[in-house]
Amino acid sequence: MTKDYLGEFEELVLIMVGILQDEAYGNAIVQEIKERVGRDVMLSAVHVTLYRLEDKGYVKSYLGGATQTRGGRRKRIFRITNSGLALLRSIKESKVQLWKMIPQLNMNTGFC
Amino acid sequence: MNRPPHWMLRILEWFCPPQLYEAIDGDLTEQFERDHLRFGRRIARLLLLLNVISFFRPGIVLRNKIGMRMINASMTENYLKVALRNIQKRKLYTLINAFGLSIGIAFCGLIYLYILDEASFDQWHSNKSLIYRVEERSFDTWQQDPAQPYRQSAWVQAALLEAMQSDLPEVQYATRFNADYHGIFRYQDKAFTEKITFVDSGFFRMFSFRVLNGNPEKFFHTTEEVILTPAIANKYFGDTDPVGKLVRVDCEGDRSYLVAGVIEAPPANSSLNFEILMPQQNRPHFASHVKQWGNFSTPTFVQLYPKATLQSLSLNMEKLTKKYMGDKLEKWRKESAIPVPEGAKMLEYRFTPLEEIHMKKEVSWYKVSDPQYSYILGAIAVLILVIACINYISLALTTSAARRTEVGIRKTVGAQGGQLLRQFAFESVMLAVISMILGIGLLALFLPYFNTFTGKGITWSGIAMPPFILAMLGISIIVGLIAGIYPALVLSGFRPSVVLKGTGTSRLKAGFTKPLVVLQFTASAILIICSVLMYRQMKYISTKDLGYHKDQILVIPTQTGWNVEADKMVERFRSRTLNDPDVISVAGTTTSFNQGFSRYGYKIKGEQKSAYVYGVDPEYIPTLGITVVQGRNFDRNIASDSLGVIVNEALVRDMKWSDPLNEHLNWREDTVGLGSPVIGVIRDYHFNSLESGIEPMFLSMNKKDVGYLTTMLVKIAPVGVSESVDKLKAAWKDVADDLPFDYTFLDEDVARQYQSYERWMKITGLATGFAVLISCLGLFGLSGINAVNRTKEIGIRKVMGASLSQIFVLLNRQFVWLSLIAFVFATPVSWMIIEKWFMTNFKFQNPVGWEVFAVSMGSGLFVALLAVSYHALQAALLNPAETLKHE
Structure with missing residues (x-):
């Protein structure tokens, strides 16, 4: 369990990578978090988290094609790996298990 | 985009x-x-x-380092370990290397500090970019050097300041600065001679010397004020507040002054130096100075308004020159002894920014940068570093046999040439960095001596540490790389197949070490010969017969100022000490030796002549033991003697007189009369230093024209100098009451002329000592390895019947040859250095003979032999049974 532990921010970033698919790179993730969660995050924080996730094997990265806009720099595109997906899934399940134990929540939601 | x-x-x-x-x-x-x-x-x-x-942030930055460490860390650790093991295994060689390198690095550090200090001169004034020194540049109508028809000087007319302030709209503040005066400073019962500097009130507005006490706005509103530096304030007032106290200062006139403030003493890297500041108006003869436009006596500084331009300033200055000096300049142009070329400016003014004064060598000033120091120190540092690096190289090469196996194994395991290169370079750089730490320690040790030598005031606390450490590290790394690169190339070039097969002999064919040793020895030999030659010259200077007696003579200023009182003081002191058996004679003179001089120029039959003049009394010639070759000494009882002169032989030669006693010297350019009759001729003596020859000179008793007897020369009996001085002091108290008793010894005054050469000799001697020590240590190490390499050979030779002395010669022969070759190279080089640099300063030289080189070579060889003998003897004494038993 300890090995598979993910911090809150790590989890958020990992989910965003999953959502963005082939467009998951630093800036896009920052934008996505802002749009969907309304949180302002530092680009550097996202980068650091991505590298950490990569070290743990939940995402992998490759350099995409160059575009005109970024001064000709290529994007580092991140993709979620199978173990990343599996981890997300297990987190979700364990949480659902826990949520079920909260009576108030249980009463009025059709959560899953 | x-x-x-x-x-x-x-x-x-x-x-x-x-x-x-x-x-x-x-x-x-x-x-x-x-x-x-x-x-x-x-x-x-x-x-x-x-x-x-x-x-x-760590998440990014560490990724970097971690990435690098993945590749290198383990190897670096290994390099470090191997290097440390090597250091431990061969402590002696490490010590030899580190010692040499650290001295070299310490010298480099000193040069770095020196250059830094030079560059820091006058840089702390907040108005530095607005302050200029006024300089005059005039056509030299007087004894000029044809290559340099113009004279440049920072001493301008005293009147210029007021003219500039009223006529130049660009000038905001201005101050004069005369630092050459001395006066008697009195407060209550304390009275001492002090150095006094005369400035104007603008001084406090222009320069950033911190005022510690008093209100600088009000300084010098009256002329009866004086400003002290803390050391002076403390000397007279102790811990009490000096401001508001009345003191008396006697600088050509005794008057009361109010202490108006205390100002920070100038640091060592200030071009302006002072201890006591007083208003210009109190400067002796100020009233006549400011009236004369022909008297260039006063350094002057101006501060411009921030918007003022130098162009408009120069333009206005030209107008000013014309306004105040126009007629005079025309007159000078007409009367010049040398025809003034058409279009040549008789006089113009120039402005040098405050920041550049120190580096402007061509205009003389109290403290001007002397690049000679950096050149000489640089040369010494390079020589010592060369010697130390060669130690490292030759020791590393001769011991490389031990590292062969390591290289072989590393290569077989997969090390590439570049990697090994890096490893060995790493080792040498590491050694250099260790030496740097030692070197900084040595530097701290040398620093006080260095300060006295160069006249600087560099302190540890004044050094900006980060750039200093960086510079030292830079030097060390460069030195480490230079020393390490050749051994690293050789070592990493071994072929593993050859090395590991074990067929190679353990002896190294170190062909390249021989030229290195020669080079190293040449460097040491140059230093040895140079210091021997310098020592000989200084010995010659200090023992040469100057033509007068300089021993047991005290030089005592009369302290009365430039007036007839001075003469009376000499008389009073003479009659007071007349009966004292310890006082042989008391003579009066205008100037003692090495305390300035006066020189008169005059035209005789249209020819420009000049001569030095000393005002004296009849006791002067006997006191100094000067020989009169023709005529007689002055006589107090012959009234006309006050008009007569006694000339030296050089003047007789200059005037081409055949019968000097019947001649007259018209040095005052009398239009009526013949001038002063010559009553005697004295043998030439060295009234100037031995740097220059004996020039025409005469003695005179004409006080009105040559000056009063402001200095006494007192000859004392050669026993109990300190008691005699005490007696003189008591006598002085009787006749001079509250005037301070200052004295110097004539022989010391004379020796002081050669102080700078003395210092050069000392530093060369020191460098020679170090150079010889380091190269001998290197030789010592080298001979040790050599002996070890040849142990078996020596064993066999001994078995075959070789005697101890034969083996000794066998082992040492090559070193003797190498050092002989080195001396052959060094001789012309050092002779050139001494002849072209050191000796040119002296008119009187000790001729350089071959024996000097022979002596230097002999001693050098002796020391070298001493260094190599230890190992040679040990090897020769070894029982062959010990060395050969394994065969």
């Missing part, structure tokens, strides 16, 4: 791991472009900078 500022991304590039850099750079650029559209350039830049900075 809006590009983000390049430098911000450069910062990122610097700390960001390369594999991540491109994507991050891209992300940041993209963000910047978006921000730029939304917020504009300024905000976007700010945000970018924030973003770049925020990337400087």
Whole structure:
């Protein structure tokens, strides 16, 4: 369990990578978090988290094609790996298990 | 397209791991472009900078280091371990190497500090960019050097200041600065002679010397004020507040002054030096100075308004020159002894920024940069570093046999040439860095001597540490690389197949070490010969017969100022000490030796002549033991003697007189009369230093024209000098009451003329000592290895019947040859250095003979033999059974 532990921010970033698919790179993730969660995050924080996730094997990265806009720099595109997906899934399940134990929540939601 | 500022991304590039850099750079650029559209350039830049900075976090930066460590860390650790083991295994060689390198590095550090200090001169004044020194440049109508028809000087007319302040709209403040005066300073019962500097009130507005006490706004509103530096304040007032106290200062006139303030003493790197400041108006003969436009006696500084330009200043200055000096300059042009070429300016003024004064060598000033020091120190540092590096190289090469196996194994395991190169370079750099630490210690040890030698005041606390350490590290790394690169190349070039097969002999064919040893020895030999030659010259200077007696003579200033009182003081002191058996004679003179001189120029039959003049009394010639060759000494009872002169032989030669006693010297250019009758001729003696020859000179008793007897020469009996001085002091108290008793010894005054050469000799001697020591240590190490290499050979030779002395000669022969060759190279080089640099300063030289070189060579050889003998003897004494038993 300890090995598979993910911090809150790590989890958020990992989910965003999953959502963005082939467009998951630093800036896009920052934008996505802002749009969907309304949180302002530092680009550097996202980068650091991505590298950490990569070290743990939940995402992998490759350099995409160059575009005109970024001064000709290529994007580092991140993709979620199978173990990343599996981890997300297990987190979700364990949480659902826990949520079920909260009576108030249980009463009025059709959560899953 | 809006590009983000390049430098911000450069910062990122610097700390960001390369594999991540491109994507991050891209992300940041993209963000910047978006921000730029939304917020504009300024905000976007700010945000970018924030973003770049925020990337400087462990998650990014450490990725970098970790990445590098993955490749290198383990090897570096191994290099370090091997290097340390090597150091431990061969302590002696490490010591030899580190010792030499650390001395070399210490010298380099001193030069670094010296250059830094030179560059820091006068840089702390907040108005430094507005302050200029006024300089005059005039056509030299007097004994000029044809190559330099113009004379440049920072001494201008005293009247110029007021003219500039009223006529030049560019000038905000101005001050004169005369630092050459001495006066008697009195407070209550304390009275001493002090150095006094005369300035104007502008001084306090222009320069940034901190006022410690008193109100600088009001300084010098009256002329009866004096400003002290803390040391002087403490000397007279102790801990009490000096401001508001009345003191008396006697500088050509005894008057009361009010202490108006205390000002910070100038630091050692200040071009302006002072102890006591007084208003210019109190300067002796100030009233006549400010009236004379022909008297260049007063350094002057101006501060311009910030908007003023130098062009308009120069233009206005030209007008000013014409206004005040026009007629005079025309007159000078007409009367010049040398025809003034058409278009040549008789006089113009120039302005030198305060910051550049120290480096401007061509205009003389109290303290001017002397690059000679840096050249000489640099040369010494390079020589010592060369010697030390050669030690390292030759020791590393001769012991390389021990490292062969290591190289072989490393190569078989997969090390590449470059890696081994790096390893060995690493070792030498490490040694150099260790030496640096030692070197900094040595530097701290040398620093006080260095300060006295160069006249600087460098302190540890004044050194900016980070750049200093960086510079030292830089020097060490360069030295380490230079020393290490050749051995590293040789060592890493071994072929593993050859080395590991074990067929190679353990002896190294170190062909290249021989030229290195020769080079090293040449460097030492140059220093040895140079210092022997310098020593000989200084010995010659100090023992040469000067033509007068300089021993047991005290030089005592009369302290009365430039007036007839001085003469009376000499008389009073003479009659007071008349009956004292310890006082042989008391003579009066205008100037003692090495305390300035006066020289008169005059025209005789249209020819420009000049002669030195000393005002004396009849006791002068006997007191100094000067020989009268023709005529007689002055006589007090012959009234006409006060008009007569006694000339030296050089003057007789200069005038081409055949019968000097019937001649007259018309040095005052009398239009009526013949001038002063010559009553005697004295043998030439060295009234100037031996740097120059004996020039025409005469003695006179004509006080009105040559000056009063402001100095007494007192000859005392050669026993109990300190008691005699006490007696003289008591006598002085009787006749001079409250005047301070200052004295020097004539022989010391004379020796002081050669102080700078003395110092050069000392530093060369020191460098020679170090150089010889380091190269001998190197030889010692080398001979040790040599002996070990040949143990078996020696064993066999002994078995075959070789005698001890034969083996001794066998082992030492090559070193003797090497040092002989070195001396052959060194002789012409050192002779050139001494002849072209040191000796040119002296008119009187000790001729350089071959015996000097022979002596230097002999002693050098002796020391070298001493260094190599230890190992040679040990090897020769070894029982062959010990060395050969394994065969």
